[in-house]
Amino acid sequence: MSENNTVEQLSPSGENAHHLVELEHVEKYYGNLHVLRDINLKVDKGEVLVIVGPSGSGKSTMCRTINRLETIDSGVIRIDGQALPQEGKGLAQLRAEVGMVFQSFNLFANKTILENVTLAPIKVRHMDRDQAEKEAMDLLARVGVDSQAMKMPSQLSGGQQQRVAIARSLAMHPKVMLFDEPTSALDPEMVNEVLDVMVELAQEGMTMLCVTHEMGFARKAANKIVFMADGQILERGTPDEFFEHPQTERAQEFLSKILTH
Known part of the structure; x- marks a missing residue:
């Protein structure tokens, strides 16, 4: 009987059967502009994922696809194992499970x-x-x-x-909170009061995806950093791995620009 339970709970690789947020081969175009290119991402319960990268890299678009504020052209997005519905009641129910905080307060x-x-x-x-x-x-x-x-x-x-x-x-x-550059519209002295709340949430175990330019927050609160450029995920790793040993030239260039100011 215990074997059956194990089969139900675990995938063949021994991992949890599903992740809290999962994007598989997600593609998105605006006309001829290819804004998301084969995005694959998994976020587990209690994980804090921080998405960084230059402006126009597709970070906010990716974040907004997760509760279908932006549609996708192909691929699949799952929340807690359930594919994101196209529309209707199912979408409204799933959206209720996904909190979103924008640049503007709305x-x-x-x-x-x-x-x-x-x-x-x-x-x-x-x-x-x-x-x-x-x-x-x-x-x-x-x-x-x-x-x-x-x-x-x-x-x-x-x-x-x-x-x-x-x-x-x-x-x-919500099961997960999405933050789309929540401090970018704030005066500098107000940024920390918002980031402090986000750090607390992270420490309390809230599952979070955060698009941000605040590298101090990324270092302090993230379990995992994802670096995007030109609509692609180019790197993923722990904050130490990303900040101390970026693997790609694009990430090295990005960090040299933002960490020297």
Whole structure:
């Protein structure tokens, strides 16, 4: 009987039967522009994957395909073993499992901070309002903005708004969090307050894919670094491997530019 259990849980290679996020042979074009070229990627539960590379390398596009904000032309994307549906209810359900934090905060300007965080749990998860508000306040406290709960987004700084956006994503109890350059629209002094929240999430075991230019964060929080250029993954490895011993000339050139300033 134990043998049968093992067969169910393990693949022939002895690994987990499926990964939390999996991209296989993903291709994406914008007209004649080939923006994603044969992308293969696996992310396991609790892993923090940081995606780096020059502008225009396809990092954000890849990140946005994972909850189908961008469609793909071929290949397959799976979340927790389940292929990403094309559309409809199945896609909405799967999207609820995948939190996303963008460059811009995308908060509802006409709703309070508390309402912004409780809206999806009440509407999508059909959570009781009192329960949703209690959880929202706990999350706002976790990201350090619970004192702002009754304010409107316009009354908060950019760093505070981005922390609210993180709390809003966490309110859906996602299996994985996607961060698409979450600090790029912030004033320099606000960057660390957002990165500190992300580091905490990583340390608590949240599965995360982060597109970022913040190399200090990449070094500190990532289990794995993926380096992209020209729509391809050129390198993958631990932070030490990538920063200390980049394998490709493209990665060496990229690091020499960003680490000397």
